[in-house]
Amino acid sequence: MPTAPPRVPAATVIPPQHGASGAGGPSFDLVGWVTTARHSGPVGVFGLGPAPIDQDEQALADEAVPGWKLLLRAGLNLVVAYVLFDLLQGPFVWLISILLPGFTHAAGQQDWWAITLSYLLYVPLLALFVWIFGRMGRWKLVWRRYGRPLLRQLSTAGEPMPPAQPQRGGAASPAAPTGPAEQELPDVWEPLRNVAHPGTLALLDAETAQRHVGDVDRQRLLQALSCVRHDPERLGALLGAVRDHGAAACGHPSGARDLAGRSPAQDLLLRQVRLGAVESVPKNPAEYRGADLALDPLLLGTSLLAVGPPGTGKTSRLARPVAEALCLQALTGSAVVVAVGATDADLGPADWYDVVVSPGDPNSGYGLDLFGGARQLDEAAARLADALLPDELALRAEGARLALQQIVGPFHTAFGRLPGVRELVLLLRGERAAWAALLDGVEESGALPAYQHELAQRERMHGTVDDPGTLLADRLALLDRPVFAGFFNPSEGDPEPLPLFALRALDHPLRVRVALPDHSHPEASRILARLAVGQFLHAAASRQDRSLFAGLVVDDASAAVDSHAIRTIQRLRGANAGALLMLRTLIDLPEQLRAPLFGAVGGRMAFPGIAPWDGKLFAESWGTVWVDEKDVTRAPDMSGGMIRKFFRGARTVLAGERAQTESVTTRKVERRRWSASDLAQVLPRGHAVVSLTSVDGTQVPPLMIKLP
Structure with a gap:
């Protein structure tokens, strides 16, 4: 049976093809790509992506507050705090003069320690105002969202720009001047250098310095080394190929060294492909929020x-x-x-x-x-029979497999080859000329005693109502069309x-x-x-x-x-x-x-828009989780007299929330991770919910990701 082109051994040299180049084009910073920091997070986290952000439920609620509302609330509290602080300075000085008359007299005489201490007495009052109005104005959240990034940006504005790192997926970075500092970088060819003689990697080092070596080249050579490391003869052939051809040694049979138009979502070093960004929502576990989810061979x-x-x-x-x-x-x-x-x-x-x-x-x-999916004739015939039968005829699959096996084996014995489509159609229908030729061929080969029982059984089924051969012949005739010739x-x-x-x-x-x-x-x-x-x-x-x-x-x-x-x-x-x-x-x-x-x-x-009956299977397969369910009963706070109501109204204006009395009841309940209605109606466009399992049993829980 014809097969694919033979695999090229790891030490076989394929000369570089015209147009072959490193990843991303003629210039690729291989050293920068290898030395780029990759974090080791939970299973499924993209190593080149952002690290997970451990956020609690309160942090998620804070991030959901609109920026304009947050700034307006903070500014209003700042204005009120300044006005009240200015109004209270007079009474505060009068109170200090009564409690500490000697200290007030010394400050009036311009005594430096008395003046300093007088200012320090304002610190508790100022701290009290900051604590009260800062909580109502949420100044801490304003600092985290706006102040800290602005300070970080101003602090890095005067620093020199670091050298450009290669983009994900092997895209080339702009060429940077070489210098003595590059000698301190790790050796990207250390595994090869440990087994090579001096001078063997001269051409490879020169191509690396000229940025003509891509990520595919490096991973291919290291993969070849892992295959021949314990075979001295093949290891010598590999090192000789590297000495003579550099990064083009041990090439793929096609001669290709990269893919045209590849995306930046690939990382060959970890063999990962980025699927999307994990959203910071309460349904996603905290250890994955903010990171990128990736797929690798262990998960696939x-x-x-x-x-x-x-x-x-x-x-x-x-x-x-x-x-x-x-x-x-x-x-x-x-x-x-x-x-x-x-x-x-x-x-x-x-x-x-x-x-x-x-x-x-x-x-x-x-x-x-x-018949190319199996090495034994009966298995090949069984696979073809399974493919020919539609789903609604699966109950007749066993008889169909037997019918094909009763033909394919004797045909191969008689003619030394496998039957073609038209020959199979004729034999399954029991055409006399085709059947007689098969019997004569089996008899001439001397194998008639071995196949006599099967051939007789198949011949008895010709023309009967429950003959699976007729059904197979009709299905196989769909491939016996002029458009499919050859x-x-x-x-x-x-x-x-x-x-x-x-x-x-x-x-x-x-x-x-x-x-x-x-x-x-x-x-x-x-x-x-x-x-x-x-x-x-x-x-x-x-x-x-x-x-x-x-x-x-x-x-x-x-x-x-x-x-x-x-x-x-x-x-x-x-x-x-x-x-x-x-x-x-x-x-x-x-x-x-x-x-x-x-x-x-x-x-x-699961992608957006799936039907509820589809989402039901997803919900059942993802199971349930125990959560703390809070029953909160709120009612407007109407207690107190006019003064208390006045302060309660002022707090409502400053804090943006109406004063209420709350009654909280907490209990543990079992809930679906993702319900069928959530998947069918709540999942937004451009998102998906995905769960993964590694071959070693490590599981990635259902995560809502934003697709790239």
Whole structure:
């Protein structure tokens, strides 16, 4: 069975291609990118983003106060405090003269210690005014919001500007003059230098100084070193390649050293892709507020399910960045990615991928091997049968698998190859000429005794009412169309097909895009989506070499999710693989698959506008939390006489709140983290709620994030 191009060993030298350059263009500050501070926060926090801000509920309430209202209230209290302080100075001096007549006489004689002490006597009065009117005017909040940032800005205005740091995702920073200070920076090639001879890294050091080495180059060379460190022969080949070709050594089979138009949401050093900013709202835990949430292979390894209607940003704000991150990691030799979606799905340009399978497109460079997801014939036939049957015919899946297995095995034995689409259609329908040719071929091969029982059983089913072969033939005929000629396994007499890509080739750092003709041939696209996803899941879970992270991105998984796929997704956690599945609504799935799918994935993401019945499953999967519920009974304070009412009215004007009596009752209650109504109606546009789980079991609680 045809497979993908062979994987290039780590020590193989690929000469630099024309146009290949470091990340972000011809100039990239690799030293600055490596030495940029990355904070270690909770699981899922973006290392290059802001650190979490630990805010309590009172701080959140303070931040919600409008600026104009805060400044007006503070100014009004300041004016009243000044007027009262000025009015009380006369009575205060009169009181001091009565209590301390000798001190007043000394101050009148211009005694310096008496004058100083007289001013110090004003300090308690001034502190009392600041405490009273500062609390009502919320001067402390005004200082935190406006005064402290202004003071910090004024203090840094006269300081020299620090050298520009590289932008996230490897964007180049402006060139800075070199000097002796650069010699004190950490050695970005220290792992290589520890095993290399003097002078081996001369070309690499020169390219680094000239800013011609990108983040992809560094991570690729270090990944190659980790693969050959314990093999002296391959280690010598690697060091020789670095000596001769510098940063272009051990290149990706495509020769690419970066992606065109990459976003700044990538950090290859930590293998993270930024999802969005965690909002400072009470529903978000305090240890995540203000930080950026990111996805990495450890979190994607438990798979992620995203649900949201069209137009909410599932593809452009989630699928494309994740596919981009996996493509970058594939260029470093640490991942393999398969992106499945409609032709017009925004999963990145075609030059991001090494293999583009686009059935029905005359410009496609590859076809799809219908049996490419398994190494055994029975498994390959079973995967094809599962893909051909629609969801409503899943009850006949076992008979369909057996029918295909009774044909594929004998056909391969008789002719030494796998059957083509047209040959399968004829054999499943029981056409006499095709069936007779199969029997003759099996007999000539000498394997008739081994397959006699299966062939006889399949022949008895021809033409019966419950024959699954007829159903399979009708479904398979959707792929036997002139527009798909040459894209699938050929039959005898067919012209030479395109190179067929087999999805079992997941031990190569390949970037694969499966573009489906969703608009022109919707039912054929559903079959191909189930086939591609099923082959990937089976190959990823059963592969022997799991050194590469195998990532799957499915733009619309409504046609690809079945009971077999759900069972296989659960096995990806221990296979260094993961999937990103996106759905418009859970109604697209059979009801018996919805809850098992939520249980199979470790990450769940809800976008605005989902239906309440969709939000119910999210709410149930995220569970409940114990919270302190306060029942507050407020009533206007009408007690006291005229004087007390006057002061109470003045306080209402200054504090902005009416005086009330309160009765507070506190109790612990169990509440949903996010209710179905919150997800369906309260979640604002441009936001999402996401929970993640690492392969080691560490959980990221449901967080409301603002999408980029």
